[in-house]
Ligand code: HEC
Ligand code: HEC
Ligand code: HEC
Ligand code: HEC
Ligand code: HEC
Ligand code: HEC
Ligand code: HEC
Ligand code: HEC
C-alpha cells in the first residue's frame with residue numbers, strides 16, 4: 101500500500117521542446133531524395149535504352165532476331181531462321197499461305213472440301229518441332245468428326261472419325277473384300293504347327309520363303325519359278341504312263357498350251373525313234389500292247405496332254421477349254437488384290453499408307469493372325485484394326501497421329517516449284533559452309 105502512495109519520479113528532461121523542434125529540417129519539402137531524382141529519369145530512360153537495345157534486331161544489325169519469337173523455328177526451316185521475311189512477308193502476326201507457296205506447292209486435300217485451313221494452322225512454327233509434317237489430330241477431326249458438313253457430295257463412308265480407336269475410326273476395308281484369285285494356295289499345308297517331313301521336304305516353311313517387300317512397302321510378287329518350282333517340279337510331269345524315264349517327262353511352266361502340246365509330241369516321237377519297241381508297252385487301259393506306231397503315239401500324246409492340264413496344272417490352277425484347247429485361267433501378278441481382266445490389281449489398303457519396312461521387328465503371323473491356319477485362297481489374311489490398336493492410338497507419341505498413316509496433300513497434284521540455290525535459301529553463305 102505504501103509503495104503506491106509514493107509518487108512516480110520522472111527523470112528530468114535534458115532538452116525542452118524548443119531544442120527538439122530545432123532538430124527538424126523544416127524545409128524538407130524543398131530537398132529532393134536521390135530516388136526521387138532518378139525516378140523520373142529512369143521512367144523515360146529505361147524504355148529508351150531498351151528501344152536502343154532492340155534496334156539492332158529491328159534493323160537486322162547483329163543478327164539475333166529470335167528475341168521476337170515465341171521459340172525456335174522447326175528443324176527443317178532453321179537454315180533460314182534469321183530471314184523472318186521469308187515467311188513473314190506482310191506482318192509478324194500472320195503468315196499467308198502465299199508465303200509458304202513461294203517454296204512449297206502444298207497441293208489441296210480433296211477436290212470437294214469446304215474451308216481448308218491455312219498452312220500455318222496445321223504446320224505450327226516456332227515450337228522447334230523436329231517433324232513439321234506431323235500435325236496434331238484436331239486439324240483433321242475438325243472436318244472428319246462431321247465430314248458431310250465439310251465436303252460436297254462426300255463419297256467416303258466414314259463420316260464421323262474422331263480418333264484412332266475402335267468405334268471412332270473405320271475398320272480396315274480389306275476385311276470386307278474378296279480374294280478371287282484362281283490360284284490354289286493352302287497356306288496351312290506349308291506351315292504345319294509341328295515340324296514335318298513329307299517325301300524329304302522339311303516343313304514348316306517360313307512366310308519369307310515366299311513373300312518379301314521392297315522399301316516402298318510394295319509386295320514383291322510370288323512366282324512359280326522362285327517360290328514353288330523347287331518342291332513342285334513333279335506337278336509339271338506329263339508322262340502319265342511312265343515310259344519316258346528321268347527328267348524327260350516334265351512340261352515347261354508356260355503360258356503356251358500349244359507349245360506344251362508340241363513338246364509332249366516331240367518327247368514321245370524322239371523316244372519312239374530311239375526305241376521302236378516302245379509300242380509293245382501298254383498305255384494303261386486305253387491301249388493294249390502291240391499297237392501301230394501311229395496309234396501308240398497319238399494315244400500317248402492325247403492322254404499325256406489331258407493328264408498334265410487336268411491333273412497337274414489343276415493342282416494349282418483353274419483350267420478351262422477354249423477352241424478345244426486347255427486354257428489356264430489368268431492369276432495375274434501375285435501381289436495386291438486380284439482383279440479379273442487386269443494384269444495387276446491395287447494394294448489391299450488404298451486409303452492409308454502402310455509399309456512393312458516400318459514394322460520389320462514384328463513377326464508376320466502376329467499381325468496376319470489367320471495366315472498359318474488358312475486353307476483356302478479365298479480367306480482374307482489382311483489384319484483387322486484391332487491389330488494396329490495394340491501399338492497405335494494410345495501410345496502418346498506421334499505414331500498415334502492421323503498424319504502417321506494418312507497423307508493430307510494430294511501428291512498426284514504436286515507441281516515442281518522453282519528451286520532455290522543454297523544461297524537464296526540461307527542468305528549469305530556462312531563461313532565453313534562455302535561449297536568447294
Ligand atoms: C519458316 C517460316 C517462318 C520463319 C522463317 C519465321 N516465322 Fe515467325 N511465324 C511463322 C508462323 C507459321 C507463325 C504463326 C503465325 C500464323 O498463325 O499466321 C509465326 C508467328 C510469329 C509471331 C507471332 C507469334 C504468335 O504466336 O502469334 C512472331 C512475333 C514471329 N513469328 C516472329 C518471327 C521472327 C522475329 C522471325 C525471324 C527471326 C520469324 N518469326 C521467322 C513462321 C515463320
Ligand atoms: C524459303 C523457302 C521456304 C519457305 C518460305 C517455307 N519453307 Fe517449308 N521447307 C523449306 C525447306 C528447304 C524444307 C526442307 C525440305 C526440302 O528441301 O523440301 C522445308 C520443309 C517443310 C516441310 C516438311 C517437314 C518435314 O518434317 O518433312 C513442311 C511441312 C514445310 N516445309 C511447311 C512450310 C510451311 C507451312 C511454310 C509457311 C509457313 C513453309 N514451309 C515455308 C523451305 C521453305
Ligand atoms: C489440315 C492440315 C494441313 C494443312 C492446312 C496443310 N498441311 Fe501440309 N501437311 C499436312 C500433313 C498431315 C502432312 C504430312 C502428310 C502429307 O505429306 O500429306 C503435310 C505435309 C506437308 C509437306 C511435306 C510434304 C512432303 O512430301 O514431305 C509440306 C511441304 C507441306 N505440308 C506444306 C503445306 C503448305 C504449303 C500448306 C498450305 C498451302 C499446307 N501444307 C497446309 C497437313 C496440312
Ligand atoms: C477442310 C476439311 C478437311 C480437313 C481439315 C481434313 N479433311 Fe480429310 N477429307 C475431307 C473431305 C471432304 C473428304 C472426303 C472426300 C470424299 O470422299 O468425297 C476427306 C477425305 C479424307 C480421307 C479419305 C480419302 C481417300 O483416300 O479416299 C482421308 C484418309 C482423310 N481425309 C484424312 C485426313 C487427314 C489425315 C487430315 C488431317 C491432316 C484431314 N483429312 C483433314 C475434308 C477434310
Ligand atoms: C508357299 C509359299 C507361301 C508361304 C510360305 C506363305 N504364303 Fe502367303 N501367299 C502365297 C501365295 C501364292 C499367295 C497368293 C494367293 C492368294 O491370293 O491367297 C499368298 C497370299 C498371301 C496374302 C494376301 C492374300 C490374302 O488373301 O489376304 C497374305 C496376307 C499372305 N499371303 C500372308 C502370308 C503370311 C503371313 C505367311 C506366313 C505365316 C505366308 N503368307 C506364307 C504364298 C505363300
Ligand atoms: C518347301 C517345299 C514347297 C514349296 C517351295 C512349295 N510347296 Fe506347295 N506343297 C509342299 C508340300 C510338302 C505339300 C504337301 C504335299 C502332299 O501332302 O502330298 C504341298 C502342297 C501344295 C498344294 C496342295 C494343297 C492341298 O490342299 O492339298 C498346293 C496347291 C501347293 N502346294 C501350292 C504351292 C504353290 C503355289 C507354291 C509356290 C507359291 C508352293 N506350293 C511352294 C511343299 C512346297
Ligand atoms: C505348284 C503350283 C503350280 C503348278 C503345278 C502350275 N502352276 Fe502355273 N502358276 C503358279 C503360280 C504361283 C503362278 C503365278 C506366278 C507366276 O506367274 O510365276 C502361275 C502362273 C501361271 C501362268 C500365268 C498366268 C497369268 O495370269 O498370266 C500360266 C499360263 C501358268 N501358270 C501355266 C501353268 C501350266 C500350263 C501348268 C501346268 C503345266 C502350271 N501352270 C502348273 C503355280 C503353279
Ligand atoms: C504390323 C502388322 C504387319 C506385320 C508385322 C506384317 N504385315 Fe503383312 N500386311 C499388313 C497390312 C496392314 C497389309 C495390307 C497392306 C496393303 O496392302 O496396303 C499387309 C499385306 C501383306 C501381304 C499382301 C501384300 C500384297 O499386296 O500382296 C502379304 C503377302 C503380307 N502382308 C505378308 C507379310 C509377311 C510375310 C510378313 C512378315 C515378314 C508381314 N506381312 C508382316 C500388316 C502386317
Ligand code: HEC
Pocket residue numbers: 237240241244256257258261262263264269270271272273274448449450451452488492493499500501502503504505506
Ligand atoms: C495406325 C494408322 C492409322 C491412324 C493413326 C489413323 N488411320 Fe485412318 N485409316 C487407317 C487405315 C489402315 C485405314 C483403312 C484404309 C483402307 O481400308 O483402305 C484408314 C481409314 C480411314 C478413313 C476412311 C477412308 C475411306 O476412304 O474409306 C478415314 C476417313 C480415316 N482413316 C481418317 C483418319 C483420321 C481423321 C485419323 C486421325 C484421327 C486417322 N484416320 C488415324 C490407318 C490409320
Ligand code: HEC
Pocket residue numbers: 453454455458459462467483484485487488489490491492499504505506
Ligand atoms: C508392334 C507394334 C505395332 C503394330 C502392331 C503396328 N504398328 Fe505401325 N508402327 C509401329 C512403330 C513403332 C512405328 C514407327 C516406325 C518408324 O517410324 O520407323 C510404326 C509406323 C507405322 C506407320 C508409318 C510408316 C512409315 O513408313 O513411316 C504406319 C502407316 C503404320 N505404322 C500403320 C500401322 C497399321 C495400319 C497397323 C495395323 C495393321 C500397324 N501399324 C500395327 C508399331 C506398330
